[in-house]
Amino acid sequence: MKNCESKYSRRTTRTTAVGELTLGGNNPVRVQSMTNCHTWDVQACLEQIERMVSRGCEIVRVAVPTAKDTAALPEILRNVKVPVVADVHFHYARALEAIEAGVHKIRLNPGNISDRQQVNKVIDACAANDTAIRVGVNEGSIVERRDREKYQQELQQDLVELMVAKMADYVSIFEQRNFDRLVLSAKCHDAARTIEVNRALSERFDYPLHLGVTHAGDVQTGSIRSAAALGTLLAEGIGDTIRVSLVGEPEAEIDVAWEILYTLKLRERQGPELIACPTCGRTEIDLPAMVQSVKIALQDIHKPFSVAVMGCVVNGPGEADGADFALCGGRDRAIIYAHGEKVATVPASEAVETLLRHIKLAADTEK
Numbered sequence: 001m002k003n004c005e006s007k008y009s010r011r012t013t014r015t016t017a018v019g020e021l022t023l024g025g026n027n028p029v030r031v032q033s034m035t036n037c038h039t040w041d042v043q044a045c046l047e048q049i050e051r052m053v054s055r056g057c058e059i060v061r062v063a064v065p066t067a068k069d070t071a072a073l074p075e076i077l078r079n080v081k082v083p084v085v086a087d088v089h090f091h092y093a094r095a096l097e098a099i100e101a102g103v104h105k106i107r108l109n110p111g112n113i114s115d116r117q118q119v120n121k122v123i124d125a126c127a128a129n130d131t132a133i134r135v136g137v138n139e140g141s142i143v144e145r146r147d148r149e150k151y152q153q154e155l156q157q158d159l160v161e162l163m164v165a166k167m168a169d170y171v172s173i174f175e176q177r178n179f180d181r182l183v184l185s186a187k188c189h190d191a192a193r194t195i196e197v198n199r200a201l202s203e204r205f206d207y208p209l210h211l212g213v214t215h216a217g218d219v220q221t222g223s224i225r226s227a228a229a230l231g232t233l234l235a236e237g238i239g240d241t242i243r244v245s246l247v248g249e250p251e252a253e254i255d256v257a258w259e260i261l262y263t264l265k266l267r268e269r270q271g272p273e274l275i276a277c278p279t280c281g282r283t284e285i286d287l288p289a290m291v292q293s294v295k296i297a298l299q300d301i302h303k304p305f306s307v308a309v310m311g312c313v314v315n316g317p318g319e320a321d322g323a324d325f326a327l328c329g330g331r332d333r334a335i336i337y338a339h340g341e342k343v344a345t346v347p348a349s350e351a352v353e354t355l356l357r358h359i360k361l362a363a364d365t366e367k
Contacts, residue, residue, distance in 0.1 A: 010237045013206050016181050018059060018132045019083030019104035023183060023240045024208030029266050030241040031257045032059035032210075033250040034087065039069035039076070046079050048250070053082055055254040056270070059241065061085040061107065064094045073101035085134065092118035099125045105132040105183070110170045123179050132181045133174070134210055137167045139188040160197045164204055171205065183241070185210040191229035198233050208240035215245070222246040223256045231260055272298040275308040275319060283311035285329035285348045293352045294327075307359070325362075327355045338362065 013024035021030060033052055037044045039062045049060050064070045064086045077084055085105040086098035089112050098106055099122070106126065110119050126133055139159065163186050174182060184207045188194045194213050201209060213222075213229050226244040233239050242260070244253040261267040276291045291309050298307065308323035313330050320326035326337040334351035336344040338358050346354045 011202055013208050013240060014180065016132050016183050016208050017130070018085075018183075021058065021083055027240070029234065029239060029261055030058045031056055031254060031261070032061060032085070032241055032243050033057050033253045033257070034061040034243065035063070036250060039063055040066070040072045042072050042075050045072070045076055049076075049080055049082075052250050052254060053080075055251050056258050057082065057250070057254050059083045059085060059105075061087050061243075063087045064098055065089070065091075067094070067097065070094055070097035070101060073098055073103060077102050092122050095122045096125055099129050099131050102129075103131065105134060107134045107136060109136045109138075110173055111137075111166070116173070119173060120177060123174060123177050126181065127177070127179050130181075132183060133179070134183045134185055135167070135170050135174070136185040136187070136210075137163050137170070138186075138214055139163065139190070139193065140214070160193065160200055163197050164200045167201065168204065171207075180207075182207045183210050184208070185212070187212050187214040189213065189215040191225045194229040195232050198238055199236070202238045209238060210241050210243070211239040212243040212245055218247045219252050219256075226256060227260055230257075231264065234260070234264055234266060269304045271302050271304065273304075273306040274298060275306060275323060277310045277312070277319070279311060282314060283329075284331050285311055285334065285351070287311040287329065290327065290329070290352050294355065297352075297356050301359075305359075307355070309355075325355060325359050327351050 010026065015025040015027065016023045023030060035045055035048050037048050039045055045062065052060060060080065060082055062084060073086070083104035085107060086103040087107045088095040088098065089109070092113050095106050095108060108122060113119050167184060167186060171182065174180070184201060184205055186197045186201055188197060191213055198209060198211060211230050211233055213226050217225065222245065230239065230242050242257050244256045246253045258267070262269045274295055279287050287309065294307060294309055305324040308319040308326040310319050310326065310328045317328060320328050320337040321340045324339055328335045328337070329348055329351060332348045334346055334348050335342055336346065336351070336354050336358060343358055344354050
């Protein structure tokens with residue numbers, strides 16, 4: 001595959017170990033996602049995690065709202081090869097149970113636990129067990145607090161400034177106990193505000209940052225919002241791990257996250273890159289059907305190479321020359337290219353089959 005190193009320089013951060021992975025510093029931007037099944041349903045949880053990992057999920061987060069969920073963690077951890085994060089809210093006991101079970105990181109927002117001594121117990125347990133902590137500030141929780149009487153003075157503050165100030169308050173809790181194995185996260189439902197608050201965090205703190213847009217939406221709108229926010233920040237060198245939040249199964253989140261990183265050349269593509277021209281009035285073949293057929297056929301291939309499926313003679317030859325394999329159609333016929341060389345001219349009905357045959361032939365030759 002024709003590729004190049006990313007031109008985007010990363011900001012300098014501390015490093016935080018999460019299991020066998022290390023976030024921050026010069027380490028790759030890591031992809032994570034979250035299960036959407038009950039953690040206490042061990043079999044369903046393990047099956048979903050297996051699907052997630054097969055799609056490239058590098059860190060898995062699971063919800064632990066009940067003791068029944070944390071009781072399932074030891075068996076899950078025995079069968080999962082990637083770091084596992086316990087998502088803890090409100091109940092510090094769930095955090096302690098998850099830490100004892102051996103999770104690699106917990107998500108803990110100190111604002112959700114009013115008793116400081118309980119928070120301190122969690123911090124000390126993490127320190128004793130080499131467990132990392134993700135400290136989060138979400139726009140929704142900040143807005144809720146702004147509406148309360150005790151926060152009336154803060155109503156005059158800019159929301160981004162307030163989120164950064166709240167994060168500083170949280171971080172100080174950990175630093176007072178000499179705990180620095182932190183990952184920071186500030187999420188908003190608005191992409192522009194997500195960009196703004198993470199820029200501010202990157203200037204204020206040198207801990208690794210977890211990026212995401214909360215309440216992103218369905219696959220179509222959520223992918224766009226996430227790509228806009230995360231892509232902008234990553235292009236500025238901000239961000240050490242990402243989650244794309246989408247409604248539905250987590251596999252889609254992972255696919256979108258990887259495509260963002262691939263597009264910015266922040267991670268090396270592990271499978272084929274499919275390039276297709278937009279259909280227009282010049283198109284004389286059934287390009288959408290061809291693209292879909294090629295996409296399906298490439299799903300189980302894990303070698304990095306590029307495939308162009310083009311519908312006319314305007315952009316087709318140029319893309320074919322730049323791709324490892326290409327199909328250029330026109331007037332019910334198609335020319336097949338391999339590494340810039342014409343290897344076949346066939347009827348449009350045979351184009352996809354011929355393209356895939358040459359891809360397979362090249363793969364077999366490389367073995």
